[in-house]
Amino acid sequence: MTRSSLPIGVFDSGVGGLTVLHECLISLPAEDFIYLGDSGHFPYGTKTAEELRDRASRIAAEMLGRGVKMLVIACNSATAAAGDEIRSLGSDAGVPVVTVVGPEAEIAASISANGRVGVLATPATVESGAYHHALEAIGKPLTVTEVAAPDLAPIIQEGPTFDEEVLDTVRGYCEPLRQADIDTLILGCTHYPLVAPMLQRMLGRDVSLVTAGHAIAAAIQRELVGRGELSEDRVEGDYRFLVTGDVDSFVEVGTRFLQLPLAGRAERIDV
Ligand code: DGL
Numbered sequence: 501m502t503r504s505s506l507p508i509g510v511f512d513s514g515v516g517g518l519t520v521l522h523e524c525l526i527s528l529p530a531e532d533f534i535y536l537g538d539s540g541h542f543p544y545g546t547k548t549a550e551e552l553r554d555r556a557s558r559i560a561a562e563m564l565g566r567g568v569k570m571l572v573i574a575c576n577s578a579t580a581a582a583g584d585e586i587r588s589l590g591s592d593a594g595v596p597v598v599t600v601v602g603p604e605a606e607i608a609a610s611i612s613a614n615g616r617v618g619v620l621a622t623p624a625t626v627e628s629g630a631y632h633h634a635l636e637a638i639g640k641p642l643t644v645t646e647v648a649a650p651d652l653a654p655i656i657q658e659g660p661t662f663d664e665e666v667l668d669t670v671r672g673y674c675e676p677l678r679q680a681d682i683d684t685l686i687l688g689c690t691h692y693p694l695v696a697p698m699l700q701r702m703l704g705r706d707v708s709l710v711t712a713g714h715a716i717a718a719a720i721q722r723e724l725v726g727r728g729e730l731s732e733d734r735v736e737g738d739y740r741f742l743v744t745g746d747v748d749s750f751v752e753v754g755t756r757f758l759q760l761p762l763a764g765r766a767e768r769i770d771v
Contacts, residue, residue, distance in 0.1 A: 504729045507532035507738075508720065509568035511559050513544035514657045515750065516691030517574030518758045520600070523713030524572075525739060525760065528721060530730075532737040536563060537754070538771065539745030544577040545622025545653050545689065552581035552624060560586045562742075562771045564593045569729055570720065573599045574712070576688050577622045580630035596723050603715030604686045605634035609642060611708055612684040616643045618677040618707075620699075621688030623648040631688055645680035646688075649673045653691040659753040662698070670695065674702040686710045694757055741766035 508528075510521050514537050521535050538544075541555055556578040563571055571590050573579045578586075579599040590597035608617050619631045626648040635644055651669050677685060685707055687693055693711045700709060724730040731737060743750045743766055751762045 503569050504731050505532075506567055506569035507534045508570045508572060509534050509536065509563035509566070510572040510574050511536040511538065511563060511578075512575040512690055513537070513577070514539040514542045514653075514691070514745075515754050515757055516653060516656070516689060516694075518754055519690050519693040519711065520572065520574035520713050520716050521739070522758055523717040524720060527714075527717035530732055530734050530737050532731070533739040534563070534566065534568065534742065535739065536742040536771075537744070537750055539657070539743055539750055540770075541744060542657055543622070543653055544575060545624050546650060547577070547624060549581040549624070549628065552578055553585055556582035557585055557589065558771050560589050562769075564589065564595055568595060570723065571595055571597045572716065572720065573597065574690050574716070576600050576630070576690065577624040580625045580628035596727070598716060598719050598723060600690065600712040600716060601630050601688075602634050603719060604688065604710050604712055605631060606638060607715055608684045608686050608710045609635060609638040609640050611710070612642065614681070614683045615641060616645070616680055616682045616684075618680060618682035618685040619644060619646040619688045620649055620652075620673060620677070620685060620692060621646065622653060623650050625688050631686060643680070645677060645682060647673050647676055649689070652695070653689055656691040656694050657753070659749070659756070667698065670698050671702055674699065677703060682707060684708045684710060739765065742769045743767070744769060744771055
């Protein structure tokens with residue numbers, strides 16, 4: 501077996517990373533993917549940095565042990581707390597690690613016309629200052645307004661009912677962003693693209709929403725091309741799921757979000 505035929509590993513605390521996997525399945529259809537949803541330990545967004553480093557390192561070791569050719573952290577909270585640890589675990593195993601945060605920061609800095617950028621993210625990501633540092637490192641004068649949304653990923657993970665209460669919660673998160681007159685909003689949690697229409701309506705059409713999917717799929721492709729590890733010899737690869745929590749609810753909510761079948765492809769594991 502050549503390295504190019506190995507799967508790409510993608511992980512998140514639950515269904516949010518499916519927004520990244522979705523773009524990968526479209527942009528890189530010939531690749532095989534293994535997606536690990538750590539839903540048995542959801543949410544990540546209210547864990548401490550130390551707890552997140554522990555979880556993310558275990559998950560990364562599990563994926564690396566399964567023989568992936570690349571590891572994608574499709575979770576902002578895990579990237580913010582444990583990105584460096586996971587990169588070094590990957591480099592010890594000779595496996596490149598692609599993460600969120602940096603790509604979204606670059607897109608936001610390049611498209612913002614008024615220089616006022618918002619970040620909507622989990623408490624763990626906001627507290628880490630990861631976006632603040634990533635945006636600052638780009639060196640463009642930007643005013644950054646960060647809002648922590650402790651309830652939003654759990655609402656989405658449960659399988660959205662989208663009632664009036666959910667709208668009120670989201671309106672509350674949007675208020676400081678509206679007041680800051682941002683023209684660009686980074687959806688700093690991979691769950692949030694799943695409520696993009698709601699956010700867009702509340703913030704107005706003129707605010708650009710930046711998500712991780714396209715940028716991550718492009719980063720994966722660049723890395724694979726550079727390493728000569730692109731899988732090109734077929735039309736459609738395989739995709740499978742490992743779930744640390746309840747498989748049935750992951751499959752139900754995930755199928756709706758991914759808009760591709762998950763049934764028969766998901767297996768329960770303990771990590
Ligand atoms: N989807 C994750 C993120 O990007 C985590 C959400 C959570 O588990 O709280 O941060």
